[in-house]
Amino acid sequence: MKNVGEARETPVGAPQEEFATGERSTRNRVARSILDHGPSTVAELAERLGLTQAAVRRHLDALVTDGVVEARDRPVYGTRTRGRPAKAFALTDCGRDAFDQSYDQLAVDALRWIAEREGGEQAVAAFARARIAAQAGAYRRAVAEAAPEERTEALAKALSADGYAATARSAPVGEQLCQHHCPVAHVAEQFPQLCEAETEFFAELLGTHVQRLATIAHGDGVCTTFIPKGAATAGAAKAAGAARPPKTPKTTHHASASTAGRNPA
Known part of the structure; x- marks a missing residue:
């Protein structure tokens, strides 16, 4: 399966939203790999996911900006080699919560009740x-x-x-x-x-x-x-008027359950 947008520009004629969706999908794969395998280096993620290291770094930069992952120094055991040790990327608490869907069913059950x-x-x-x-x-x-x-x-x-x-x-x-x-x-x-x-x-x-x-x-x-x-x-x-207590919204343009989220046009 091709990874959309890896180490190349937006495909000619491709809608921006479709490209962005592919980017998010690949970014989720990077985060999921860290969840499944623990703190990982750029090289490990690239090999695991079949991506270039440049592409992995780009997605990691975005995930770090969003607070989903953070860079950590990987402990060195034994004799330290020359050069700086590779950084390992781990999920933050926020990033881990994003994968925890156990509360979804609880929320659905509560609202149904x-x-x-x-x-x-x-x-x-x-x-x-x-x-x-x-x-x-x-x-x-x-x-x-x-x-x-x-x-x-x-x-x-x-x-x-x-x-x-x-x-x-x-x-x-x-x-x-x-x-x-x-x-x-x-x-x-x-x-x-x-x-x-x-x-x-x-x-x-x-x-x-x-x-x-x-x-x-x-x-x-x-x-x-x-x-x-x-x-x-x-x-x-x-x-x-932000300091004043918020009032219950009085707008009357409620969308019906059958059309919520859709452009009525």
Whole structure:
């Protein structure tokens, strides 16, 4: 099987999102190999995965930046040879947690219990909004402290700090907020209220209607949210009120369970 994007440029004519998806897949293989075999050097990973050492280093640099792996000095036993000892890369606690899916089923079971005992889908939606509200402080501060034209980028950085690997990029008549990882994707597959509450929060935080174009929970490679041009400026006043207790979002553009995460167009 070919490894997309190894030691070469983006293929001519290949969509950027498809290329990015291949990159993430290979990056996950690198992290998984470290999980399975323990701390590993660049040479060991390259041989194990059939990649060039240059490609492995590139993926390791990205994983280190994301806080998934960290470089460690490998202990030297016996006579030390000349030269610097090879660095071994090990998973961080955050990286190890990314592979632990045991809590997914627990979360699904808990939300199903809430739905069955406490009021159906509306109860799950209320939980999802409460969850977002509990996490909102850092996002509000990040947006409030950024210049109007940098608010989407600031939100992306705050989301990345929580494990969403988010980026912001220009788009026709607006911007796109892309989340390349979703820690709750497996749960959101069955409970789209999680995605809906997040979209509502983005709209409330930026002070404008936003449109969710794709979600990882629906099988897309990236969670993509479109933010119209001028939204950052419109959201400045709301962001400035970060110190005030967040109110329950009053937006009414809820997506239905059957269409959540999809572009209605």
